[in-house]
Amino acid sequence: MNGFEKRAQGIKNKIKQTTFAMLQTALDLKGMRIADIAKEARVSQVTIYNYFGSKEALLTEVIKDYAEKSIRDFEAYLNEGHSLKEKIEHILSLEKASYKELPPGLIKEMMEENRELDRFFREQYQEKTLPLTMRIVQEGKESGEISEKVSAEQVMALMQLYMNQYELVLGMAAQSEDREGFLEGIVHMFFYGICGKP
Structure with missing residues (x-):
C-alpha cells in the first residue's frame, strides 16, 4: 500500500468510526445526515460520497x-x-x-x-x-x-x-x-x- 492508499484508507476509517459513534446515540436513521457525519469527521460531504456512494452504503x-x-x-x-x-x-x-x-x-x-x-x-x-x-x-x-x-x-x-x-x-x-x-x-x-x- 503506497502513501496515497494509506491516507485514503485512513480517511475512510475515520468516516466509518465517526459514523459508528453517531449510530450509538442515534434515535433514528432518518435523523442521521451525510452533512452531520462529514462535519463530525471533519471531511467534506463529497469525500463521503466518493468513498461510499450513499448514506445507505456507508x-x-x-x-x-x-x-x-x-x-x-x-x-x-x-x-x-x-x-x-x-x-x-x-x-x-x-x-x-x-x-x-x-x-x-x-x-x-x-x-x-x-x-x-x-x-x-x-x-x-x-x-x-x-x-x-x-x-x-x-x-x-x-x-x-x-x-x-x-x-x-x-x-x-x-x-x-x-x-x-x-x-x-x-x-x-x-x-x-x-x-x-x-x-x-x-x-x-x-x-x-x-x-x-x-
Missing part, C-alpha cells in the same frame, strides 16, 4: 464491519479453551454489550429498510453464528458439561428462547435494584433451572 459497511469483527473476536474466544459455562456467560455478556453499543431498534430498522444488510445477517447466522453455536453445544456434550439426556437441538432451542427475549430481560434487569445479580440469576437458571444446584 451504514451498511459500518454495520458489516462491526458484525464481522464481533464474530472474529468470538471465535478467538472459543479457541482459548473455556468451559461451557464460561462460553455461555460470555455470549450473554456480548449480547449485553451489543445492546449498549448499538440500540437494537436501530439495527432492526436498518435491516427492514436495507435488503443487503438483511441478507448479510441471515448469511452470517447460517454460515458463522449457527456453526459456532453448534460447536459450543457439541464440545459441551463431549466434555460431559451438557447432560446426555439433553439433545443438541434442545440446547439450541433453549439458547434461542433466551436470545429472542434478551432485550426484554435486559429491560427487567435495568429496573432491578441489583442489575448484575439479576443477570447472574438468569445465567444460573439457564444452567440449573429454578430448583437445581450448581
